[in-house]
Amino acid sequence: MNLLYDSTYYIASIGLIAIGLYIMLVKKNLIKVIIGLCIFETGINLLLIVMGYISHGTAPVFSQTGLSAGKMVDPTPQALVLTSIVIGVAVLALALSLAVRLHEHYGTLNLRKIRDLKW
Amino acid sequence: MVVLLIVVPLGLAFAIPLFGFISKRVTGFVPVIGMLFNLVYSLLLLPFVLQKPEMVSIGGFPPPFSINLVAGPLGVGLSALIALVGLAVSIYALGYIREGAQEKYHVLYLLLLTGATGAVLTGDIFNLFVFYEILCISSYALVAYLGDRSGIEAAVKYLIQGSVGSGLILIGIAILYGLFGTLNMAQIAQNINSVSSLSVFVPLVLLVTGFGVEAAVFPLNAWLPDAHSSAPSSISAILSGIAIKVGIYAVARVIFTIFGASNTFHFLLLLGLITLLVGEMSAFKQSNIKRMLAYSSVGQVGLIVYAFGIGTSAGIAGGLFQIVSHALAKSVLFLAVGYMIYRTGSMAISSMNGIGKRMPFVSFACVIAAFSLVGLPPFAGFPSKFLIVRAALAQGDVLFTVLIGIVLVGTVIEGAYFFRVVQALYFRDSDKDARLEKAPASAAVPILALLILIVAFGIYPDFLMPLLNSAASELLDKAGYIKGVLG
Numbered sequence: 001m002n003l004l005y006d007s008t009y010y011i012a013s014i015g016l017i018a019i020g021l022y023i024m025l026v027k028k029n030l031i032k033v034i035i036g037l038c039i040f041e042t043g044i045n046l047l048l049i050v051m052g053y054i055s056h057g058t059a060p061v062f063s064q065t066g067l068s069a070g071k072m073v074d075p076t077p078q079a080l081v082l083t084s085i086v087i088g089v090a091v092l093a094l095a096l097s098l099a100v101r102l103h104e105h106y107g108t109l110n111l112r113k114i115r116d117l118k119w
Numbered sequence: 120m121v122v123l124l125i126v127v128p129l130g131l132a133f134a135i136p137l138f139g140f141i142s143k144r145v146t147g148f149v150p151v152i153g154m155l156f157n158l159v160y161s162l163l164l165l166p167f168v169l170q171k172p173e174m175v176s177i178g179g180f181p182p183p184f185s186i187n188l189v190a191g192p193l194g195v196g197l198s199a200l201i202a203l204v205g206l207a208v209s210i211y212a213l214g215y216i217r218e219g220a221q222e223k224y225h226v227l228y229l230l231l232l233t234g235a236t237g238a239v240l241t242g243d244i245f246n247l248f249v250f251y252e253i254l255c256i257s258s259y260a261l262v263a264y265l266g267d268r269s270g271i272e273a274a275v276k277y278l279i280q281g282s283v284g285s286g287l288i289l290i291g292i293a294i295l296y297g298l299f300g301t302l303n304m305a306q307i308a309q310n311i312n313s314v315s316s317l318s319v320f321v322p323l324v325l326l327v328t329g330f331g332v333e334a335a336v337f338p339l340n341a342w343l344p345d346a347h348s349s350a351p352s353s354i355s356a357i358l359s360g361i362a363i364k365v366g367i368y369a370v371a372r373v374i375f376t377i378f379g380a381s382n383t384f385h386f387l388l389l390l391g392l393i394t395l396l397v398g399e400m401s402a403f404k405q406s407n408i409k410r411m412l413a414y415s416s417v418g419q420v421g422l423i424v425y426a427f428g429i430g431t432s433a434g435i436a437g438g439l440f441q442i443v444s445h446a447l448a449k450s451v452l453f454l455a456v457g458y459m460i461y462r463t464g465s466m467a468i469s470s471m472n473g474i475g476k477r478m479p480f481v482s483f484a485c486v487i488a489a490f491s492l493v494g495l496p497p498f499a500g501f502p503s504k505f506l507i508v509r510a511a512l513a514q515g516d517v518l519f520t521v522l523i524g525i526v527l528v529g530t531v532i533e534g535a536y537f538f539r540v541v542q543a544l545y546f547r548d549s550d551k552d553a554r555l556e557k558a559p560a561s562a563a564v565p566i567l568a569l570l571i572l573i574v575a576f577g578i579y580p581d582f583l584m585p586l587l588n589s590a591a592s593e594l595l596d597k598a599g600y601i602k603g604v605l606g
Contacts, residue, residue, distance in 0.1 A: 017290065024283065030275065037282055044289045051297040077296065080245055084289060087252045091282050094259055098275050105268045116269055117276075117345045 009050040016043030030102065030109040034095045041088040045081045052077035121175050121190040124160060124198055125237045128153040132229035139222045146222050150209035150229050157202035157236065161195050168195045169589055172603050174242075182242070182604050183303045189242035189604060193439075193590035197239040197368060200443060203572075204360045204450050205232045207565035211454050212353045214561030215461070224264055231257040231357065235365045242604055244295065244377070245302045247369060248288055255281050255333065258362055262350040273345035280342045284332030291325030298322075305604035308377050308597055323380060326373045334366030336424055337394040340417050344401070347413035348466070352457020355409060359416045360450040364442050367420065371427055371435075375594045387428030392522055395421030399532040407466045408456055411536060412449065415492065418529060419445045425526060426507045433513060435591035437506030440583065444491060444499035444576065451488035451569045455481045458562050468540060473549030478556050482544045484566045489537040491573050494530055499573045502580035504530065 004011075020040025024033050052074030060072040099109060106114050131153040138145045167173065172191035176182050188194075209228065216224050234254030241247050259281065263274035296302060298318060299310050311319060328339070335343045343363075347355045374380050374387070398417030405411040419441070426438030458481050463470050475482040491498035494505075511523040558566075576583055593600065 017286075021283070024279065033279060037279065040283070040286050044286055044293065047290065048293045048296075051293055074300075076302070077293070080292075080296075083245075083249060087249070087256070087285075090256055091259075091278065091285075094256060095275075095278055095282075098259075098263060098271060098278060101263070101266060101271045102275055105271055114272055114275075117272055117349070 009053065010047070013043050013046035013050055016040075016046060019043070028110050028112050030099050030111055033111065034092065034099065037095065038088070038092060041084070041091075045084055045088075048077045048081050048084065121164070121173055121188050121195075121240060122177070124157055124240065125188075125233060127156050128229050128233045128236065132226050132233060135222055135226045135229070143221060146225050147209075147213045147216070150225050150232075151206065151213070153229055154202050154206035154209055154232065157232075158199060158206055161199035161202055164190065164195050165192075165199065165586065168192055169586065172593070174604060181606075183301055183306050186246050187242040187303065187604065188240050189304075189600075190240055191590070191593045191600075191603075192586055193368075193593045194240045196439075196586050196590050197364070197442075198236045200364075200446055201232060201235045201239070201361050204357065204446050204569075207450060207569050208353050208356050208360075208454070210565045211356075211457075211562055214559050215353050215457065216351070219264065219266070224261070227257040227261050227264075228354075228357070231261065232361070235361050238365050239368055242304050243302050244292055244304050244307065247304075247372075248285070248292060251288070251330070251333070251365070251369065252285055254362060254365060255285060258346075258354070258358060261354045262346045262358075264351055264354065265349075267349075269345075269349040273342070273349035277342040277346040280332055280339070284329045284339070286329075287325045288329030291322040291329060294318075294322040294325070303604070304372070304377050305601045308379065309601045309605065311378060319378065323373070323378050323383075326377075327370055327383075330366050330369040330373065332366070333362060334370050334424075335363055335394075335417055335420050336370075336390055337397055337417075337421070340394070340398075340420075343417060344410050344413040347416065348407060348409040352409070352453050352460065355413070355457070356450040356453035359413070359453060360446040363416060363420055364446060367423055367427075367442065370424075371594060374427075376597055376600055379597045381430060384428050384430040387424055387430075388519075388522060389428075391421045391423070391425030391428050392525060393421070394418070394424060395526060395529045397421075399529045399536075403532055403536045405536075406468055408468050408471065408540065409453070409460070409466050411468070411540075412452055412456065415533065415536075416445075416449060418533060419449070419492070422504075422507065422526065422529070425522070426510070429507075429510050429514065429519070431510055431514070432588065432591045432595055434507065434510035435594055436584070436587040437503060437510050439587045439590055440499075440503035440506055440580070443583065443587075444503045444573070447499060447569050447573050447576075448488040448491040451484055451566055451573070452492070454562065454566055454569075455485045455488070458558060459485075462556065468543055471540065471543045472547040473544075475545040477549070477554060478558065480558050480563060481566070484570055485544065486541050487570055487573065489540060491577065493534045493537055497574065497577045499576035499580075501577055 020036045023036025057073040060075045135149050175188040176185045178185045234250045237250035259278045263270050299307050332339045395418050398414050402411050402414035423438045423441050426434050491500035494500040511519045
């Protein structure tokens with residue numbers, strides 16, 4: 001029980017990743033696939049944050065006396081997540097603009113019907 | 120000052136809109152300048168890094184605490200190759216890219232090359248991811264540059280598959296950071312044996328799968344034929360010549376340097392072999408020339424992965440030679456075929472009948488590059504394939520002998536479909552009048568330059584060998600890499 005409690009955040013973030021992947025694999029509508037991609041990326045960002053998280057931790061700044069390094073959250077994963085969010089925004093913007101263009105050409109966003117190119 | 124190799128193209132890329140205010144015509148020359156600088160600078164650096172790899176730590180902190188660049192023979196050699204192909208294609212684009220948002224094309228093009236250069240030079244795994252993403256995002260956008268039906272569809276496929284791959288890489292990096300508390304590749308490599316092999320196995324699989332999407336190894340290559348055939352020809356050349364190679368480099372770096380996973384070599388062998396056969400057989404039945412070339416790239420990637428899977432210094436040197444010869448030959452093929460498509464307006468192989476008489480130079484270039492890919496002497500493809508076969512036979516194992524036999528069967532299939540193109544070019548009469556067309560300088564110069572290199576490396580492979588051998592030993596010598604970075 002305690003193990004489960006300790007790893008709640010891990011289970012939650014990996015669950016989000018799995019949900020995102022499931023949506024991307026199963027859904028037919030491109031917008032839903034992009035939403036799945038978004039959830040997938042959010043799950044990964046949370047996973048990164050969890051890696052450096054300490055419960056009741058503080059920011060890693062020695063602003064007051066009595067703060068010890070052991071009670072500080074690891075700042076590196078947060079910096080990574082910041083980068084990763086920016087990358088995610090770029091990918092998402094590009095994906096949505098491509099979806100608009102795809103709809104102009106095909107008149108549908110159903111991925112099962114968009115199959116001009118084949119193996 | 121290795122940083123200049125990344126900073127100059129990055130700065131120029133964002134300066135292009137400013138140049139656009141002066142004149143739209145000028146913007147096309149900016150990538151040429153950037154890549155020329157990178158080529159010259161990498162070649163100047165090469166003699167120094169062959170003596171001793173150059174380390175740069177950003178911000179002045181020693182390596183484990185900062186992002187660092189590792190300019191070894193492998194990194195600088197690949198950055199020279201990237202700059203060379205990038206230069207040739209940017210000259211070609213001066214005449215080829217005439218419609219649409221030219222400025223944005225050039226910005227994205229330079230960013231793509233910046234990402235590729237950064238990815239091969241960095242010594243920090245998250246930094247590798249960031250540069251890899253710069254490469255990927257700009258190539259998604261460039262595939263869709265023409266904005267036509269097939270281009271958009273291919274870009275969507277590429278984007279979805281590529282982003283899942285990038286996501287997997289990031290999960291792998293997160294797990295590695297959780298295990299070791301560092302992002303420095305050398306430090307991870309140093310501590311990799313301190314944890315149980317099972318917990319290292321998960322990030323290894325995630326990273327290899329993620330980078331494998333860009334490298335187009337077999338089950339992950341569904342995007343490649345669409346993206347390479349639907350993109351503008353200049354972009355197809357850069358994707359086939361450079362972008363895949365960065366994926367292969369990243370896979371090799373992860374397997375050899377970070378994880379030192381010598382027990383995965385047999386898996387690599389098998390993966391390479393399957394990729395090779397799938398690629399070559401799919402290429403054989405294509406009737407669209409660009410799709411055929413794209414599938415041929417899949418086959419060549421398989422050969423490179425196979426060579427890396429041999430796991431000896433000679434095998435890796437052969438694989439690296441194959442990277443060079445494929446980058447040169449495939450970019451010539453895409454550029455030459457791109458010019459033919461531009462003139463004839465059709466991508467079908469049947470529409471190329473009799474073009475040998477209409478466009479003698481471009482057809483000649485096509486034939487030389489095809490011969491080089493098949494591995495005929497005296498072109499660059501011959502020594503690379505020869506080295507791989509020799510390295511496999513030197514293992515003296517029945518397994519390797521059988522597998523190299525199958526690889527050679529793949530080469531025969533490759534010969535069959537390339538000779539079909541040659542036949543169409545020269546030995547079939549076209550129904551149209553055979554009016555002689557001279558290729559413009561912007562197409563002829565880069566193709567000619569790359570052809571000269573193909574022949575030069577084919578006749579005198581020893582010119583490349585010292586570089587390739589020390590690059591191969593850089594990949595294999597894990598302890599040396601760690602010592603070089605951490606001191």
